[in-house]
Amino acid sequence: MRQWNKNFVVTGMGLIIPVSIVILWHIFSVSGLIATNIMPSPLKIVSTIVDLFREGELLEHIGITLYRVSMGFLLGTAIALLFGVLNGYFRTIRYLLDPLIQALRNIPSLAWVPLFILWMGISEASKISLIALGVFFPVYLNLVSGIQGVDRRLLEVGWVHGYQGWRLIRHFFLPSALPSFFVGLRSGLGLGWMFVVAAEIMGASKGLGFLLTDGQTTGRPAIIIASILLFAMLGKLTDYLLELAGRRILRWQDSYESLERRKAL
């Protein structure tokens, strides 16, 4: 029960400022300080979302966007895991591949769009590939640095007990790299949400990114803001789920964060 109270207070503190902003926004809209044809009131946004939901369109848009993000996230993470382990563990492979990956990393997401359309057309494949590309880099980067940061003294424990090759990777390198892998997953997911917008703006007939462009071409700011808010909420929600998973998997960590949580407030 106490634990629930703590969580309640922590969550409540995070809500104070967003809720205040919405209240101010509402007051300004009602009093006419903000032109509602440019910035609709919060109530108008909510009713737009409710309307979209009633028409049955909204769930379809959210569903397809979530599908693209999760497929891209899984694909990007899988490739990052493969290359991260290979490059983190084998020096020769790292010397061969890492400079190239670092160079590709600096290409802005939108620069890939024309190429992906040309290669794969305006298809699900091109969208998912673009998202996977965005997810790949942070996951890869953090995994490699996590693997290379493994405590040599712990590795000696592995060697002394006859751990080599894959068993050494599985029991020593990977668990030790997990905290930094999770940092990578979370920033990868963030980039996944950024890239899905790029992917859906470049040509889609469904999805939250399509709603954005639709709102723009039909001159309905409420739809644009509604989609932005939905992006924010979905992004936060998925990040929260990932954080929960991370906290559970990394519960062995004896860190400042876990200490803080234990005696929170």
Place this chain on the structure above:
Amino acid sequence: MGIKSIGSHLQVKGVGKRFGNVEVLKRLDLEIKPGEFIAIVGRSGCGKSTLLRLLAGLDVPTEGEVLLDGERVNGIHPDTRILFQDARLLPWKRVIDNVQIGARNGDKARAEEALRLVGLEHKAKEWPSVLSGGQRQRIALARALAGSPRLLLLDEPLSALDALTRIEMQELIEQIWWEQQFSAILVTHDVSEAVALADRIVLIQNGAIAIDIPVPLPRPRERNSDFAYYEKLILDHLMERGAPASVSAVSS
């Protein structure tokens, strides 16, 4: 008792180790008979930890060779286990899984047995982060024992513990060594620890063996006047205080 083994016979022949231009060990000769417990004592930087790493196969000697039961040590040997200065438990594994790392073929029953030997079977499901320093080192001891070592190398394993825990651990190590009959080599700068545990004390100075003294005290060892005599004898050598006079005075 399922965890049982007979100690290895270790021979160190003309072993030298050099890091760049620095000669850390100079043509060292040493023999450890099966089941013997020897202590290697020296000031910090004398090369004692380097010697232990060579014996473990974690490093290779620049010259000479280390023989284990007549066979040249070439890398890590499955019959040799090390207890490091810091416990080096894997934070991401629970206590029992940490011990299991030491068991051959990950034998869980053997891990549980080793945990019982050090008296911490009730901590099996805990994370290492919640244990005290002494408990962690006992878990590390269990991990080493789970592999039924024939040679146990102890690299100043108790130096980070408080005085009472240290004496408890010394008694535990002595008792387990007595039961299991493995050979043991303890590297330490704590003279009283060396006298408490070792059959023989080897003093290393500037990378060479200065003296090699048998300690024929009965076990389990009590901290009486004989104990104090050996303590003083080794300490005087270590501090280079003209030991011979005090030797004759006490032994008469």
